[in-house]
Amino acid sequence: MTNPLATMAASKASRTRRQMVAGDPSARDRDDFYSTPTEGTLALLSVEKFYGSIAEPACGMGHISKVLIDLGYNVWSSDLVDRGYGAPRIDFLMNTYQVDNIITNPPFKLAVPFVLKALELTKEAGGKVAMLLKTTFFESMDRSPVMDEFPPSRFYPFADRLQCLRGNDEKHGIGGGMMSFTWFVWDHRATGPLTMPCRLRAADFAATKALAHPSRRKPKAPTTQQELFQQAQP
Numbered sequence: 632m633t634n635p636l637a638t639m640a641a642s643k644a645s646r647t648r649r650q651m652v653a654g655d656p657s658a659r660d661r662d663d664f665y666s667t668p669t670e671g672t673l674a675l676l677s678v679e680k681f682y683g684s685i686a687e688p689a690c691g692m693g694h695i696s697k698v699l700i701d702l703g704y705n706v707w708s709s710d711l712v713d714r715g716y717g718a719p720r721i722d723f724l725m726n727t728y729q730v731d732n733i734i735t736n737p738p739f740k741l742a743v744p745f746v747l748k749a750l751e752l753t754k755e756a757g758g759k760v761a762m763l764l765k766t767t768f769f770e771s772m773d774r775s776p777v778m779d780e781f782p783p784s785r786f787y788p789f790a791d792r793l794q795c796l797r798g799n800d801e802k803h804g805i806g807g808g809m810m811s812f813t814w815f816v817w818d819h820r821a822t823g824p825l826t827m828p829c830r831l832r833a834a835d836f837a838a839t840k841a842l843a844h845p846s847r848r849k850p851k852a853p854t855t856q857q858e859l860f861q862q863a864q865p
């Protein structure tokens with residue numbers, strides 16, 4: 632059965648996507664391209680484990696993908712725009728492939744349809760979806776039907792405000808430090824209520840080159856939210 636939320640969100644998003652594909656300069660492409668610094672991805676991996684394949688479907692210049700690949704993950708990267716990394720001109724919202732996990736930092740404007748699509752594509756495998764979103768994703772009334780129907784399993788704000796990079800510019804962040812980002816994680820195997828957030832510190836990972844890759848052994852299926860959370864602790 633078609634999910635009415637997904638249909639609404641997808642139609643709202645389709646005009647922006649058409650503009651971006653057509654190269655319309657009024658589209659939000661430029662503004663919506665910002666990159667995740669390495670420490671942002673490392674911080675996520677310090678609290679969440681991922682088993683199986685990972686898709687990064689809005690990979691930009693590969694900032695998240697490169698960290699995952701360095702750590703031994705099997706990653707499929709794509710983007711709507713050709714930014715010289717991953718498979719270009721692939722509209723994630725039109726994808727139908729199933730994948731174990733999805734990790735990305737989606738465009739602001741398409742956050743809701745990205746979450747819904749990612750949940751659909753990982754459901755069969757029972758994996759996880761991790762999205763780096765503005766912390767205000769929790770707040771808007773527009774988004775509350777999504778949050779009510781598909782609440783995240785866990786979320787991780789940054790105690791020291793992660794600064795995403797304007798485009799690929801390592802020197803300049805977006806939002807002048809005023810923008811707050813949080814990792815939201817949806818885990819198809821989680822049960823029970825949303826757990827308390829664990830605050831991350833990006834600075835703890837600024838000098839880290841690599842983390843130990845988790846064992847490839849299939850983990851025992853956790854049964855409670857508490858077990859899931861404990862299992863994710865480094």
Ligand SMILES: C[S@@+](CC[C@H](N)C(=O)[O-])C[C@H]1O[C@@H](n2cnc3c(N)ncnc32)[C@H](O)[C@@H]1O
Pocket residue numbers: 648663664665666667688689690691692693694695709710711712714721722723724735736737738739741
């Ligand atoms: C905020 S940037 C994030 C880049 C990368 N994930 C990172 O964290 O460094 C968002 C990316 O989403 C891409 N994008 C926008 N709409 C898309 C769509 N419908 N399908 C796939 N990618 C899309 C943009 O081209 C841009 O590269």
